[in-house]
Amino acid sequence: MMQKLISVEGLAVRFFTRKGTVRAVDGVSFDVDDGGIVGLVGESGCGKSATALSIMGLLGPAGETTSGSIRFKGEDLLRLSPKEMRQIRGKEISMVFQEPMNALNPVRSVGEQVAEPLKIHLGLSGGEARLRAIEMLEEVGIPDAASRYDQYPHQFSGGMGQRAMIAMALICEPKLLIADEPTTALDVTIQAQIISLLHSLRERLHMAVLLITHDFGVVAELCDVVNVMYAGVIVEWGNVVDVFDDPLHPYTRGLLRSMPRAKRRQRKLEVIGGAVPSLIELPQGCRFHPRCEYVTKRCFSEEPPVFQLNDDRLVRCWLFEGRMKL
Amino acid sequence: MAGKGRNCVPRALRQKVRAGLWQETISRFGENSMAMVGFYVIAAVAIVAIFAPLISFHDPYEINLRQRLLLPSGAHILGTDAFGRDMLSRIIYGARISLLVGLIPSFISIGIGSAVGVTSGYLGGKIDFILMRVADIVIAFPSLLLAMVIMYTLGAGLSNIFIALSFVGWAEAARVVRSQVLSLREQGFVEAAKAMGVRRRAIMARHIFPNCLPSLVVLFTLKVPEFILAEASLSFLGVGAQPPVPSWGLLVSQGKEFIFSAPWVVAFPGGAIFLVALAFNFVGDGLREALDPYLKR
Amino acid sequence: MATVPVLIGVSILIFVMLNIIPGDPVAVMMKERISPDVVEKVKAQMGLDDPLIVRYFRFIGGALRGDFGMSYKLNRPVSRLIMQAFPNTLALALAAALVSWLIGIPAGVLSALKPNTIIDRAFMGFSVAGISMPIFWSALLMQYLFALKLGWLPVSGFYGAKYLLMPAVALGWSAAGTIARLSRSSLLDVMQKDYIRTARAKGLSEVRVVVYHALKNALLPVVTVMAIQVASFLSGAVITESVFGIPGLGRLAVDAIRTRDMPLLEGSVLFATFLVVMGNAMADILYSTLDPRIRYGR
Numbered sequence: 035m036m037q038k039l040i041s042v043e044g045l046a047v048r049f050f051t052r053k054g055t056v057r058a059v060d061g062v063s064f065d066v067d068d069g070g071i072v073g074l075v076g077e078s079g080c081g082k083s084a085t086a087l088s089i090m091g092l093l094g095p096a097g098e099t100t101s102g103s104i105r106f107k108g109e110d111l112l113r114l115s116p117k118e119m120r121q122i123r124g125k126e127i128s129m130v131f132q133e134p135m136n137a138l139n140p141v142r143s144v145g146e147q148v149a150e151p152l153k154i155h156l157g158l159s160g161g162e163a164r165l166r167a168i169e170m171l172e173e174v175g176i177p178d179a180a181s182r183y184d185q186y187p188h189q190f191s192g193g194m195g196q197r198a199m200i201a202m203a204l205i206c207e208p209k210l211l212i213a214d215e216p217t218t219a220l221d222v223t224i225q226a227q228i229i230s231l232l233h234s235l236r237e238r239l240h241m242a243v244l245l246i247t248h249d250f251g252v253v254a255e256l257c258d259v260v261n262v263m264y265a266g267v268i269v270e271w272g273n274v275v276d277v278f279d280d281p282l283h284p285y286t287r288g289l290l291r292s293m294p295r296a297k298r299r300q301r302k303l304e305v306i307g308g309a310v311p312s313l314i315e316l317p318q319g320c321r322f323h324p325r326c327e328y329v330t331k332r333c334f335s336e337e338p339p340v341f342q343l344n345d346d347r348l349v350r351c352w353l354f355e356g357r358m359k360l
Numbered sequence: 361m362a363g364k365g366r367n368c369v370p371r372a373l374r375q376k377v378r379a380g381l382w383q384e385t386i387s388r389f390g391e392n393s394m395a396m397v398g399f400y401v402i403a404a405v406a407i408v409a410i411f412a413p414l415i416s417f418h419d420p421y422e423i424n425l426r427q428r429l430l431l432p433s434g435a436h437i438l439g440t441d442a443f444g445r446d447m448l449s450r451i452i453y454g455a456r457i458s459l460l461v462g463l464i465p466s467f468i469s470i471g472i473g474s475a476v477g478v479t480s481g482y483l484g485g486k487i488d489f490i491l492m493r494v495a496d497i498v499i500a501f502p503s504l505l506l507a508m509v510i511m512y513t514l515g516a517g518l519s520n521i522f523i524a525l526s527f528v529g530w531a532e533a534a535r536v537v538r539s540q541v542l543s544l545r546e547q548g549f550v551e552a553a554k555a556m557g558v559r560r561r562a563i564m565a566r567h568i569f570p571n572c573l574p575s576l577v578v579l580f581t582l583k584v585p586e587f588i589l590a591e592a593s594l595s596f597l598g599v600g601a602q603p604p605v606p607s608w609g610l611l612v613s614q615g616k617e618f619i620f621s622a623p624w625v626v627a628f629p630g631g632a633i634f635l636v637a638l639a640f641n642f643v644g645d646g647l648r649e650a651l652d653p654y655l656k657r
Numbered sequence: 658m659a660t661v662p663v664l665i666g667v668s669i670l671i672f673v674m675l676n677i678i679p680g681d682p683v684a685v686m687m688k689e690r691i692s693p694d695v696v697e698k699v700k701a702q703m704g705l706d707d708p709l710i711v712r713y714f715r716f717i718g719g720a721l722r723g724d725f726g727m728s729y730k731l732n733r734p735v736s737r738l739i740m741q742a743f744p745n746t747l748a749l750a751l752a753a754a755l756v757s758w759l760i761g762i763p764a765g766v767l768s769a770l771k772p773n774t775i776i777d778r779a780f781m782g783f784s785v786a787g788i789s790m791p792i793f794w795s796a797l798l799m800q801y802l803f804a805l806k807l808g809w810l811p812v813s814g815f816y817g818a819k820y821l822l823m824p825a826v827a828l829g830w831s832a833a834g835t836i837a838r839l840s841r842s843s844l845l846d847v848m849q850k851d852y853i854r855t856a857r858a859k860g861l862s863e864v865r866v867v868v869y870h871a872l873k874n875a876l877l878p879v880v881t882v883m884a885i886q887v888a889s890f891l892s893g894a895v896i897t898e899s900v901f902g903i904p905g906l907g908r909l910a911v912d913a914i915r916t917r918d919m920p921l922l923e924g925s926v927l928f929a930t931f932l933v934v935m936g937n938a939m940a941d942i943l944y945s946t947l948d949p950r951i952r953y954g955r
């Protein structure tokens with residue numbers, strides 16, 4: 035087996051707001067292997083970004099990681115000092131965000147922003163950093179990178195902006211890239227280009243990727259392993275192929291059914307009924323029960339534990355009671 | 361149309377939301393201690409102003425040349441001015457002027473400004489262009505100078521101050537309202553009302569104007585101290601209220617020659633202006649914070 | 658640009674306001690009682706009998722050549738009086754601007770970086786105080802304390818840098834309050850932006866995040882306001898100049914009103930407003946050179 039690069043255990047994230055405490059992440063555990071690529075899927079607001087930001091230590095003033103551990107190369111990131119964490123960010127672990135146009139500083143040139151980590155982490159001089167950044171911009175497929183270096187974000191298209199973001203994240207050749215919905219804000223054709231770019235860069239740089247998305251299609255194309263997240267917890271974990279062929283959790287089934295497929299002649303597009311519960315007041319019992327088509331009496335009162343089906347298949351649902359309980 | 365169906369329910373619903381808006385705002389405002397202090401100061405000053413004849417021991421106009429520039433004492437708590445008039449009574453009566461001069465032009469200028477802004481923003485086109493150019497011209501003037509010129513033309517006196525300040529102030533309100541209207545005009549409920557054939561004037565009055573209210577409330581509370589300061593400045597310069605009216609700005613102006621021998625004749629009335637302006641600014645800031653979610657739309 | 662139409666509008670408004678007063682300028686000029694015949698003759702000579710529109714074009718024609726007529730009271734060309742006053746006003750405006758920036762920007766930035774702390778509260782308290790303070794009052798109190806009681810500074814007049822200190826602080830403080838509040842809210846806003854999170858995700862130190870990534874964005878809108886403020890100092894330091902006896906533009910306007918000197922008032926107000934309009938235009942230009950989004954078009 036490959037070695038674990040990062041191992042998240044029982045992670046919990048809370049946001050403290052005027053309306054109450056948001057339990058955005060509520061005991062999430064998963065691993066990413068060295069060089070592996072793991073998907074984290076779920077509807078909007080289920081805590082995907084919160085998980086990613088918690089790993090980066092960037093939750094901001096309202097958020098707090100209240101429990102759990104994040105072991106990266108054997109060290110718990112949650113115990114590092116702010117200074118030690120800064121040395122990891124951008125160098126060992128990088129992040130690409132959803133909307134390139136908001137994530138780039140509008141008043142600094144794109145090139146400067148891409149080159150910045152080199153200066154900070156590797157102590158490169160301005161000239162060296164510039165050359166390296168231009169190379170990187172070329173590598174992510176920005177034509178005429180040398181002259182594009184001095185342009186500002188608003189002169190870039192969304193797709194080009196996201197390429198620049200990727201260049202910026204990868205310029206120090208990190209071990210882990212967290213890509214938080216890197217394609218959601220882009221056109222479909224450009225989405226495909228970005229996905230294949232990520233794919234080829236991963237090969238070359240031998241980095242691991244945690245890919246966050248609500249698009250199962252993207253996961254199917256890129257990932258080895260997938261975590262399905264619902265309302266702050268992971269409800270299903272498994273090999274991408276297995277999960278696709280045989281989704282276990284009713285939520286995963288719903289997600290897959292709601293996905294338009296080219297192969298199966300576009301049936302009626304199904305959606306999961308009901309709405310994502312408020313993470314301030316979660317329903318009793320299973321979080322999914324108000325929307326579940328297989329709901330039983332027990333689901334109303336008792337929260338299901340994680341059941342293990344075989345070596346690499348986990349699911350959090352009473353339907354699978356009797357299998358091995360983790 | 362989906363919007364049509366949506367519009368049928370919201371009439372009642374929107375009213376509820378709006379009631380909720382003010383309730384929520386008031387409770388959030390109440391949590392802001394500075395704003396509450398400001399509110400109590402204003403309330404106290406207002407009570408003093410209303411009941412001035414009952415509260416003051418002396419006639420603010422009574423000249424007594426044997427008691428000129430007396431130090432604060434038991435008989436004259438804030439001392440006397442150069443004509444031997446009781447300072448405290450003059451300041452108490454002056455509160456009436458300051459409050460009126462803060463409130464009335466604010467009402468008038470925001471009233472005119474809203475009418476202009478709603479018309480301009482909703483109708484657009486030539487009318488909008490003309491109205492906004494006129495507003496540009498008024499805003500281009502340094503406001504105190506413009507007020508001074510108007511006072512020069514109309515002559516000194518309290519009622520002319522109302523006119524001058526209203527004229528200076530309407531343009532800014534018009535701009536604020538217009539920009540709000542422009543964004544509101546595109547919103548679903550306005551579109552829906554239009555689709556249902558509601559008349560233009562009714563849309564402006566019933567659907568658009570009420571949604572501008574949060575910004576106008578904030579603008580109002582911030583205009584009041586501005587106008588209080590403006591009146592004080594005009595009176596200080598001699599083109600505002602005329603003696604013997606106990607306007608605070610005039611009191612400071614009359615006291616300034618005696619500042620070395622009797623600094624209190626400057627300190628107290630000026631302090632009164634400062635206190636009231638500060639209180640209104642605190643309330644304005646508090647309201648702006650409390651209304652924040654409704655202002656950014 | 659809308660500058661020219663606005664200036665035309667401004668000139669019309671000033672002219673109309675000052676020429677519809679019933680008061681008789683000739684009577685103002687001549688202190689003694691004179692026969693109505695003479696008054697009529699002088700009026701005709703001065704062209705005051707012509708219709709308003711003719712007089713407006715005469716006025717604006719002169720103004721374009723820098724000729725605002727003769728002051729009734731001082732009997733000197735208004736333009737000369739304005740040009741004599743302007744350098745004093747300029748000196749005061751620049752000094753006040755310096756005071757307001759040196760206080761306002763650091764106060765606003767520190768407050769935004771430590772929101773809701775004692776530092777923030779204190780700075781913001783001072784800012785609101787500055788905005789709420791009648792300038793004539795703070796000016797008089799300063800005169801009392803620093804000139805009369807302590808004797809550190811001259812009371813009034815304008816004969817050198819020393820004379821500028823109190824007026825600059827009096828005028829600059831209220832502007833500093835505005836700048837501090839604006840920089841605070843602007844920086845608070847910017848610190849919430851996605852690109853600040855990106856900067857942090859790169860592993861930058863907090864200082865670098867603020868200085869390199871946040872400040873320029875946050876201060877862009879403040880710069881505009883600062884430029885407009887300088888323009889308003891140039892045109893509207895009426896009170897400060899009066900209290901401290903600085904012979905500048907504002908004083909000129911006040912004196913003109915006091916002596917009912919119509920050409921002087923007309924000229925000084927038009928000139929002051931011209932400064933404001935130009936100041937706003939400059940602020941726009943400044944903003945667009947600083948902001949790459951505008952510099953390189955959208």
Ligand SMILES: Nc1ncnc2c1ncn2[C@@H]1O[C@H](COP(=O)(O)OP(=O)(O)OP(=O)(O)O)[C@@H](O)[C@H]1O
Pocket residue numbers: 049050051056058076077078079080081082083084085094096097248313
């Ligand atoms: N700064 C914050 N303050 C308060 N609540 C927050 C904050 N950030 C996120 N939340 C809440 O935490 C929950 C999880 O948010 P998160 O951003 O992780 O969702 P997500 O799965 O990334 O969704 P999306 O697909 O929309 O990005 C949501 O309910 C959200 O409202």
Ligand SMILES: [Mg+2]
Pocket residue numbers: 082083084214215
């Ligand atoms: Mg997200």
